[in-house]
Amino acid sequence: MMPMIELRDVSKTFTLHNQGSAVIRVMEGAGLSVAPGECVALTGASGAGKSTLMRMIYGNYRAASGQILVGGTDLAVAEPREVIALRREVLGYVSQFLRVVPRVPTLDVVADPLLQLGHETEAARDVARGLLTRLNIPERLWGLSPTTFSGGEQQRVNIARGFAHDYPALLLDEPTASLDATNRETVLGLIEEAKARGAAIVGIFHDGEARARVCDREVDVTRFSPKAAA
Secondary structure: OOOOEEEEEEEEEEEEHHHOOEEEEEEEEEEEEEOOOOEEEEEOOOOOOHHHHHHHHHOOOOOOEEEEEEOOEEOOOOOHHHHHHHHHHOEEEEOOOOOOOOOOOHHHHHHHHHHHOOOOHHHHHHHHHHHHHHOOOOHHHOOOOHHHOOHHHHHHHHHHHHOOOOOOEEEEEOOOOOOOHHHHHHHHHHHHHHHHOOOEEEEEOOOHHHHHHHOOEEEEHHHHOHHHHO
């Protein structure tokens, strides 16, 4: 089976412009392959490069070299319009932090991925209603901006938004962090449903039990550190 997400010999550097343009090598020789229906956990100590790798897959960080293929698009060389199209149609990302336009109602925040794809407004909102209900966001809050919500409520809104569209590829950054048992179970169920429909998933899970339940294997990113290779 062809991988949906594939990294080939990826390296990353950061240039410290306020320190004489010193170049810091943070990753080299990174390789990863994720098939449809597979969930791979990125592991390693804090600072090992898990978040950096995720941001490169999403196109927030540009790789210094190598290939980052998602659905056939190489994020290492893709034009901005290609990255935007990929994020709209193929690659979803559930981060730890909710970033939305203030004053937009929660219902439309969750429906937005479907609206961007041209779905009818009420059909998109119906999907949003179902997800908000599953994630225990009270209906009285749906017309309010989630910027006023508690941290836990914002996290659940973010998860609902990330699962509104059936993305073929998903990036999950600590999706069960700080959730109570009921909502944690709901999120794990959503991940299992995404795998069952064929989504390729890369995630960071500090919750060991959650990782063992939904992830098929682990990749320790420490081995991609230049220090490890030295």
